[in-house]
Structures are given as structure tokens and as C-alpha cells.
Amino acid sequence: MLRVALIGFGAIGGSVYELLKGDAGLAVTAIVVPAEGVAAAQALAPGVQVASSVPASGIDLVLETAGHAAIEEHVLPALARGTPCIVASVGALSAGGCADKLEAAALAGRTQVQLIAGAIGAIDALAAARLGGLDSVRYTGRKPPQAWKGTPAEQGRDLGALTQASVIFEGSAREAARLYPKNANVAATVSLAGLGLDRTLVRLIADPATAENVHTVEAEGAFGSFALSMRNKPLAANPKTSALTVYSAVRALRNRAAALAI
Numbered sequence: 553m554l555r556v557a558l559i560g561f562g563a564i565g566g567s568v569y570e571l572l573k574g575d576a577g578l579a580v581t582a583i584v585v586p587a588e589g590v591a592a593a594q595a596l597a598p599g600v601q602v603a604s605s606v607p608a609s610g611i612d613l614v615l616e617t618a619g620h621a622a623i624e625e626h627v628l629p630a631l632a633r634g635t636p637c638i639v640a641s642v643g644a645l646s647a648g649g650c651a652d653k654l655e656a657a658a659l660a661g662r663t664q665v666q667l668i669a670g671a672i673g674a675i676d677a678l679a680a681a682r683l684g685g686l687d688s689v690r691y692t693g694r695k696p697p698q699a700w701k702g703t704p705a706e707q708g709r710d711l712g713a714l715t716q717a718s719v720i721f722e723g724s725a726r727e728a729a730r731l732y733p734k735n736a737n738v739a740a741t742v743s744l745a746g747l748g749l750d751r752t753l754v755r756l757i758a759d760p761a762t763a764e765n766v767h768t769v770e771a772e773g774a775f776g777s778f779a780l781s782m783r784n785k786p787l788a789a790n791p792k793t794s795a796l797t798v799y800s801a802v803r804a805l806r807n808r809a810a811a812l813a814i
């Protein structure tokens with residue numbers, strides 16, 4: 553039985569906890585949240601150790617679902633101690649130095665940090681295709697106009713008055729992550745699997761004709777080409793998070809415990 557520590561107990565962490573109840577190969581034995589969230593998490597997960605840092609012993613695997621600060625605060629020390637970690641906040645790796653720090657901590661602990669595919673698919677195909685050489689990778693994120701409220705998309709544009717699809721950003725994944733950090737997870741994941749943050753083209757669209765978040769990835773290279781389009785349903789607990797991210801995290805955990813992994 554693998555003993556799992558969850559870092560973060562919000563929309564993703566809470567859903568992962570529910571899905572793993574009664575799992576034959578994995579048990580959530582610790583939950584890590586900021587000090588002010590300990591009592592609430594204890595009430596939702598009776599019998600599980602809830603703390604504001606990852607226990608130094610008795611943990612076989614860590615799943616992070618808490619954001620950039622938690623990577624610095626909890627994932628880096630856990631890796632350095634030798635505990636393997638699975639990271640959901642892949643957008644955090646767009647920040648300068650974060651990927652290098654994760655790699656260095658995992659090397660120091662002689663362990664591994666795994667980034668989940670999360671809300672997007674075809675990451676296996678993209679990462680494999682990279683070995684043969686990729687010529688171009690483009691990610692397009694299309695969301696209803698109100699999903700872009702509170703972002704630079706509002707500058708010089710009345711999102712509520714849009715009557716047709718409007719491109720709000722076109723540029724590199726690095727620039728997209730800087731300007732739209734809350735939407736950085738998918739672009740960062742596609743970049744890390746493929747051509748990197750500077751050569752991955754990102755287009756963000758506000759579309760009054762869609763009620764869903766539509767992610768499209770198009771790639772070309774020596775392998776051939778593919779185009780993937782996903783219409784993800786949101787999690788009720790956090791409409792900004794795709795439900796698929798939860799399943800992606802649970803799949804990553806179960807693959808660590810399974811005799812046959814896919």
C-alpha cells in the first residue's frame with residue numbers, strides 16, 4: 553500500500569481524496585494545507601493526518617495540487633529528502649528557474665518529479681514526437697468572454713459586448729504565461745512536452761459562441777502531424793479547473809501502485 557501525501561485540499565485535492573477512498577493500492581495518509589485550513593481539512597478527512605508541512609517520514613508519494621508557492625515550500629524539500637512527487641501546477645514551471653529547481657531537488661534526493669498531463673491530452677504523443685524532431689506546435693485556448701475577466705484581455709475591449717470570436721493574445725507560451733498566469737497550465741504542459749516555452753505558439757480566444765473551454769493542440773514534425781481538440785467539463789468545486797485534471801492526477805497515482813501501468 554503506497555502512502556500518499558496530498559499538498560492542497562481544494563477542488564482537485566478534495567476530489568482526488570474522494571476517488572481514492574477504498575483504493576486497494578493507495579492510501580491518503582497526510583494532507584498538507586496552510587495553517588488556517590487545517591481544521592477545515594480535518595473535518596473533511598477524518599482519520600487523516602492534516603498538517604502545514606509534509607511529514608518527514610512515512611510517506612511514499614506526494615501529489616501537489618496547491619500552486620507555485622507550495623512547490624517551493626513543500627515539493628522541493630520532499631524531493632530533496634528522496635520522496636517522489638507528482639505535480640499538477642505545471643503552469644508554475646513557466647516561472648524562471650522553477651523547472652531547474654525541481655530537477656535539482658529530485659537529483660539531490662535520487663528520486664523523480666512527474667508532471668501530469670492534467671487538462672490536456674496527447675502529451676504522450678507530443679513528447680514522443682519530439683524525439684524525432686518537431687517543426688511547429690501551436691496551442692489555442694478558446695473560452696467564453698466572461699472567463700477572461702480580470703485578465704489583460706479586458707484592456708481596450710468590452711468582453712461583455714463581444715458578438716464574435718476575438719483573439720485576445722497571440723505569441724509565445726512564455727509571454728502567455730506572463731500575461732495570463734491563471735491560464736498557464738495547459739500551455740506550459742504542451743511547451744514542456746514539445747518545443748519549449750519560446751517556440752510554442754499560443755493563441756487565446758474570447759468566443760461568445762462557446763459555453764465551454766476548448767483546448768486545441770496542433771503539432772507537425774518528422775513523425776507526421778496531429779490536431780487534438782478537447783472540450784473539457786469544469787469541476788463543480790472550481791469552474792476554472794477541468795474535471796479531467798482530477799482523473800489525470802488519480803491515474804498518475806494509480807500507475808505508481810499498479811502492476812500494469814498505462
Ligand SMILES: NC(=O)c1ccc[n+]([C@@H]2O[C@H](COP(=O)([O-])OP(=O)(O)OC[C@H]3O[C@@H](n4cnc5c(N)ncnc54)[C@H](O)[C@@H]3O)[C@@H](O)[C@H]2O)c1
Binds near residue numbers: 641643793
Ligand atoms: N495541470 C493542469 O491541467 C491543471 C488544471 C487545473 C488546475 N491546475 C493547478 O492545480 C492547482 C490546484 O487547483 P484547484 O482547482 O484544486 O485550486 P483550489 O484553489 O481549489 O485549491 C488549492 C488548494 O491549495 C491549498 N494551498 C494553497 N497554497 C498552499 C501552500 N503554500 N501549501 C499548501 N497548500 C496550499 C489551498 O488551501 C487549497 O486547499 C492550481 O495550481 C492550478 O493552477 C492544473
